[in-house]
Amino acid sequence: MNKTIRPLTTDDYPLFEAMDTGIDGDYIKLYFNRFASGANKLYGLFVDGKLASMGGYSIFAGRYAMLGRLRSDRRFQGKSLATELMTHVRQEASEVEGIQWVGANTEEHNQPARRVLEKIGLTSTVIQHxxxxxxxxxxxxxxxxxxxxxxxxxxxxxxxxxxxxxxxxxxxxxxxxxxxxxxxxxxxxxxxxxxxxxxxxxxxxxxxxxxxxxxxxxxxxxxxxxxxxxxxxxxxxxxxxxxxxxxxxxxxxxxxxxxxxxxxxxxxxxxxxxxxxxxxxxx
The missing domain is CATH 3.40.630 (Aminopeptidase)
Incomplete structure (x- = not known):
């Protein structure tokens, strides 16, 4: 299995669209170009040339890096690819000049995402409606x-x-x-x-x-x-x-x-x- 991680660009939208995430009406499809440019970054983990996992971060106020947009192709589940990718994303975000805080915000019921965040060393602090x-x-x-x-x-x-x-x-x-x-x-x-x-x-x-x-x-x-x-x-x-x-x-x-x-x-x-x-x- 050949794995690579690289930044995604707006040209990579067809690769994201081809993922089998099981998410109907995914808002990322509407805003992919925005999330792959400017103060937002997207990264993809590829397995044998196919986009298997995607995630990124956004910068706020020049200091805060919020991780997110984690998506996984169901055909590649069970291989800890999301954890591997988000470990890379966290490291990339922490190295951005001026960043003093790295975190994430996810829904309480999204247990797969929460497990990934905890595996990459993040701790839950606030739970709110x-x-x-x-x-x-x-x-x-x-x-x-x-x-x-x-x-x-x-x-x-x-x-x-x-x-x-x-x-x-x-x-x-x-x-x-x-x-x-x-x-x-x-x-x-x-x-x-x-x-x-x-x-x-x-x-x-x-x-x-x-x-x-x-x-x-x-x-x-x-x-x-x-x-x-x-x-x-x-x-x-x-x-x-x-x-x-x-x-x-x-x-x-x-x-x-x-x-x-x-x-x-x-x-x-x-x-x-x-x-x-x-x-x-x-x-």
């Missing part, structure tokens, strides 16, 4: 919306206090949560994000636009009292409606909820909690 809802008015308390933070310096104070000082993870994009660092909070990003603080100024919610096929108002709220904070959901609901009006397209709320805290949502909450993601990182 990707909670998605169109309408969050059912969570409102009929209270006033929170005050928007206009001061750039005040925004930075909140980020330092809530994320950097407490070493919390930060939901940088939908699907992509990272341990907080200054690299995530570049001035240009902070300018694009909207901050709202409650009237006693001891809570803040950060909202930002993201698109993963669908448009989302991606909210960051790191406290576990989200069900009882008066005015929080009025604020989020208002922000979602404003974003939908600006975009002219249907927009949903995306809220990353730690798995152990999801039970704190009211019984008849509006969120879909089907998707549970596990964040892994190299120690």
């Amino acid at each position: 990707a909670a998605i809802a169109k309408d969050v008015t059912a969570l409102e308390h009929r209270r006033k919306v929170w005050q928007e933070v206009d001061s750039f310096e005040r925004k930075k104070v909140w980020l330092e206090k809530v994320y950097l000082r407490d070493k919390n993870v930060f939901p940088y994009q939908c699907y992509y949560t990272f341990p907080a660092s200054e690299a995530l909070f570049e001035n240009e990003q902070i300018d694009r994000w909207t901050f709202y603080e409650n009237h006693t100024q001891n809570r803040v919610v950060i909202v930002k636009h993201d698109q993963k096929r669908t448009h989302y108002l991606h909210m960051a709220y790191p406290w576990s009292d989200f069900a009882e904070q008066e005015g929080l959901w009025e604020t989020v609901s208002m922000a979602r409606e404003d974003l939908e009006d600006r975009l002219g397209e249907e927009t949903y709320v995306w809220f990353d909820v730690p798995k152990e805290e999801a039970t704190m949502l009211p019984e008849h909450h509006p969120f879909q909690l089907n998707s549970i993601w596990v964040l892994y990182e190299a120690k």
